[in-house]
Amino acid sequence: MTTTSTAYRSTAVAARATELSKVYGQGETQVVALDRVTVDFRQGEFTAIMGPSGSGKSTLMHCVAGLDTFSGGSVRIGDTELGSLKDKQLTQLRRDKIGFIFQAFNLLPTLTAQENITLPMDIAGRKPDKEWVRKVIDMIGLSGRLGHRPAQLSGGQQQRVAVARALASQPEIIFGDEPTGNLDSRSGAEVLGFLRNSVRELGQTVVMVTHDPVAASYADRVIFLADGRIVDEMLHPTADGVLDRMKEFDAKGRTS
């Protein structure tokens, strides 16, 4: 099940959503969270998903990452079609092919940093690739704190452990849900730097939901969502560029 990431092959697709729809409720109370979204996440690319609150950016990530079910369309991770999978298979898929970084509660307080990093492999009952794990830990700069428990680490260090955990099992794709949302700007910059390095140097694929234009500027590509639809895309974004684009949507939102 282990897949070695093939670096610098930006033409292959790591994850793909086709005509993806997600509808909550029925009849008059029906809410369309995702409206036939089609998007590719290419291997070795760092993608940021942006959009105002309620635009469906988190829902899109949850559906693609196999955390949530969807109402229509299809999602593929690598060769696997998610729509037909049962909970158990989805769980296995997440375990073996996906890495996660959440905004908070990434770590188990009872486990040390080291144990947290290898947790997905422990769950899978796989032996971690020691060399790779050491490489990841070196890159994240946590070597001295591996025996610490989360409570003994700062917020920034905790998120770095979370990044290391996501990278350690060499997943096909890593999803981040506002991974810097709870951090100050310096710690946030460090974490984003690591994510970008993992893409540049290790060929990892990363998809991140954020509402912070600075965070988005670390990505190779930014997708803008509004009302459940992809409304724009920006390659090689800068913080100012993203901010301007966001302001445009806000202005539109206000006038409409």
Next chain:
Amino acid sequence: MLRTALRNVLAHKARLLMTVLAVMLGVAFVSGTLVFTDTLSQAFRNQSAKNYDDVAVAVTSYADGSNPESGSGVSQKTVDRIGALDGVTAVSARVNGFAGVADPNGKLIGVGWSNKGANFAPGKDGKDPAYAFGQGSGPAAADQVALDQDTAAKGRYKVGDRVRVATNGPVKEYTLSGIFTTDDGAVSAGGSLVLFQTPVAQKLYLAPGHFQDVNVSAAPGTDDEKLLDQVVPLLPKEAVARTGAALADEQAKDIEAGMSGLNQVLLAFAGIALFVGVFLIANTFTMLVAQRTKEIALMRAVGASRRQVTRSVLAEAGLVGLVAAAVGLGLGVLLAVGLRSGMSSFGMKVPGGPLVVTATPIVSALAVGVLITMLAAWLPGRRAAKIPPVAAMNSVHAAPSAKSLLVRNIVGSVITAIGATAIAGGAGMGDENGRYLIGLGAFLALIGVIVLIPQLSRPIVALVRPLLVSVFGVAGKLAGQNAVRNPRRTGATASALAIGLTLVTGLSVVGVTVGQSVDKMTTDNIRADYMVAMASGGPLDGSALAAVEKAPGVSAVSPLTSTYLKLDGEFAPTSAVTPGDVEKVLTVKTVSGGIGSLADGRIAVAEDSARKHGWKVGDTLPTVFGDEKKGSLKVGAVFEGSEFLSPVLVGSELAAQHEKKPNIQQIFVKMDGGQSAAGEKALISALGENPAISVMDRQDIRDQFGGMINMMLNIVYALLAMALLIAVLGVVNTLAMSVFERQQEIGMLRAIGLDRRRVKRMVRLEAVVISLFGALVGIVLGVFLGWAIGQSLKDDLPGYALVLPWGRIGIFLLLAGLVGVLASLWPARSAARLNMLNAIKAE
């Protein structure tokens, strides 16, 4: 603040349900016991009053035909003189004793209850007012008897049938003359009653022309007290006379005293339920307070005082306690009703009567429920008051109380040490006082261990962690760590099981140890193949001994006959035995002299008595015999004392010279070729197939002595069941709280790939670990306690050796594990079904 308390109660219905259940159970036992006792004693009182309604004066003598010491009873002449007194309208004189009725298969009817025989005492109208005949009439000839209705039904006897009746003498066949009903208490309780013609009964039980009891009825308007004064001078010295009212009172009191055993058992259950419940309640409120930290901080921030916060928690506890007590009270009344019908289904006829619910059970139920709950909530309430107002502003999830356990550990260690010292000291003393000390020490040690239990949880759980990891993988690892995350909570949860298992293990160890040593004592001391005794526990008739001696295949026979001897001016418990045979049927270890000298009219004395009195072989002791004759006896042997031998042994023939009727307790028999079905049959038929006489083989003998112990252990196991039930509630409570607190973690674990099955397993293992931890603590403490009690009993039990019932202890552990599994069903399910997306969303 009361409104806040009420709102809180309503908001946490599910959590508080566990508390309510625990309090309810305890209250139900308390009120159920009280209502049951009240109802029953009222019923018995009514019945006694009715029984002695028309009795003005009751005369009781404790005369017993088999024991000449007890006097000769009230003679017919005295009865006649009483009858001639002014105002007396009727006199009924009674004589009674043991009488067993055989069913058509030769088995005794009503085994285990009183099997009584009495005289039928018809008045001038030919009727005896104590008995109402449904069929036939009272015995009118010496070979006729009447039976109570239930006994007749059990034996399927009809009027005119031949019925075999065994008294202390040989079995005799009688013709059934009638079937009656009666208010007699023994019959109500499931016993049997046979009525004989008065002369027959007198001959069987006392002496011709003599009675034991006389009931005197008087004309209306007669002063009972005055009549009593007239009756007393007529009576022999050993007889006692009372007014009917006084007797009824006394009887009611006796019945109440008889019920106090049952009462105590039930109240012990209530005590355990409440004691264990305290931990559950305290735990629940601690959790509720922790969960509400922000809310309470907010209240403090907007101006609530610490006192108000504490009071609000206590008010909440009071409300919960009140509801639980009210429900418990209702349940208790049902329990009382159930107990009553339960007793009748056991064959005891409990007199009917209304359910008596006095103020006592109501007040005590409510007081116990409310007070216990509030007491248990007091500490959590104080903790709540200590929450600083600033906690409301803190956006970070409040860390669970990481307060050092240092003070707690010191207090716990000191209490445990004092308790353990007291237990060990009590064990060393080895007497009644030692046992009291052990009891006190056990209580202290239990409290101490409960205080220490949070600290104990870490190292003990750490021991099993490698096993958890290697067998259950990551779920086991996480469960092991989760179990010690909040040591206080784990400790409080485990306490419930620890308390229950301490008691049960301790008593099991004692029970099994005592049982084993009794068993060993029996095997060591009895060489006989069979023991013959009356099923009633009364003395055997001399004819039985003669019959056994003549039975085919018998190689040695010796009775143990209680004999009266005064040696050196002091009463000496003595058994008369058959010289030459006694050492073949019982183990007699001679220290000096020879046991064979019994045949020469010498006596044998036990080592202890010999030492105490300075007797040696060859000494001649001045003796007073049972018939008051004086003489002297020579010591022929000194032997090692044993449970089965009296301190003084004497030859049967010598004893018989001085006793009218031998008081034979048991007969020990050795057969050619040992125990065999044929041998047993030969004995039984030699004894005339008497249903009242039991012939016991070695296994039966052991069972007889072990039976009591097993019964005690069964009560203890019922206690275990209840402790386990409450423990389940406690574990459910803790797990539900843990799952609630760890929602985000569980959501994260699910997201990164832990499947539902393993989430469930993680929660389940945590429950099992906590349960087993509690059980282990309880078992260790219980074994220590059992050892200590055993030590204190050592002197009374020769051949004592501590026996640890590993099998039973294994079962206790298994049950504790099962408690964990059962308790985790619901929390594990809700953990596995957790909505991942909600859980991982930041606050």
